Amino acid sequence: MANLETIYLGLKLKNPIVAASSEMTGSVEDIQKLEKAGAGAVVLKSLFEEEIQMEMEQMKQQMTGKPYVYPETMDYMDEPVEEDQVRKYLRLIKEAKSAVNIPIIASINCVSSQKWTYLASEIEKAGADAIELNMFILPTDFSRSSVDNEKIYHDVVNQVSSEIDIPVAAKVSYYFSDLGPALRRLSETRISGLTLFNRFFAPDIDIDDMKVTNGHVLSSPSDIHLSLRWVAIMANRVECDIAATTGVHSGRDVIKQLLAGADVVQVASVLYRNGATYIAEMLQEVESWMDKHKYAAVEDFRGRLAQEKSTNPAAWERAQFMRHFSHFVRHK
DSSP: OOBOOEEETTEEESSSEEEOSSGGGSSHHHHHHHHHHTOSEEEOOOEEHHHHHHHHHHHHHHHHTSTTOOGGGGGGSSSOOOOOHHHHHHHHHHHHHHHOSSOEEEEEEESOHHHHHHHHHHHHHHTOSEEEEEEOOOSOOTTSOHHHHHHHHHHHHHHHHTTOSSOEEEEEOSOOTTHHHHHHHHHTSSOSEEEEOOOOOOEEEETTTTEEEEOOOSOOGGGHHHHHHHHHHHTTTSSSEEEEESSOOSHHHHHHHHHHTOSEEEEOHHHHHHOTTHHHHHHHHHHHHHHHTTOOBGGGTTTTTSTTTOSOGGGGTOOOOGGGGTTSOOOO
16 A cells, blocks of 8 residues: 655654645644544644734723723623633644644744744644744835845744744745745745745625625635646755645645645645545545555655656746647637
């Protein structure tokens, strides 16, 4: 039988399929289902700074909205104070670690390094095996240069990782003017892994109600091509592990990302569509393919088609595509 074991962020995983950060990883019950289905590890639902700030503002209004009540008196009020987001998150980590045997990777959405360094040590104390920094800085601030934007990533990574001993991964977008070199520079910081790429709010327009709405929430199989290209280009060119994500909807997609050079493959949208048990089907597809091609272990074929090793490296950089449409018949 094929050996699917792999190492990611220094952690031993029974296979390279990781449940990505989503609502599917937000409760102990769901995490147990994912382990039973065969997930090699789980990335917890992200804790967002904006959620904490919103909760703090709501509590502030609650405290100041009553006569003669000050923050220090809240502990003595008859009304129970709802458990705050951070405390809930730390409890989820502790309970998940007690309930399952697979690695638990925390996920936090970083906006500023100063506001997150304190949380990293608490996450480590709660028992998380690693932390994934879900980082997305949309380059819409016209007062900041691309160098300024990249510095934010470096500052967050270095300050967070300096607070803890567990591995830190950075989940980033493709919004860099020099993506390849930027990813390499980021890999040379304190991080142990890069996740390519995060999926974020996609705006759309409702032309009847004249308002901005959310576009496609879940990924589609065609979305794999962007991450596949950059996993293949960056494999063996960065000083850390690579996790591939977005557009992975089958065992075949997992195989593609591994051939491109990914250390693990994260899945989310396919679990929303098919349920946690679909991981077992994906693993079976990977195992069958490995047996067919006589691969005993994942390491036997990982990165075989990465750009650095490819017999046709230019294929990963080809930008012109019109000639590939020549066989299509146009409607008249």
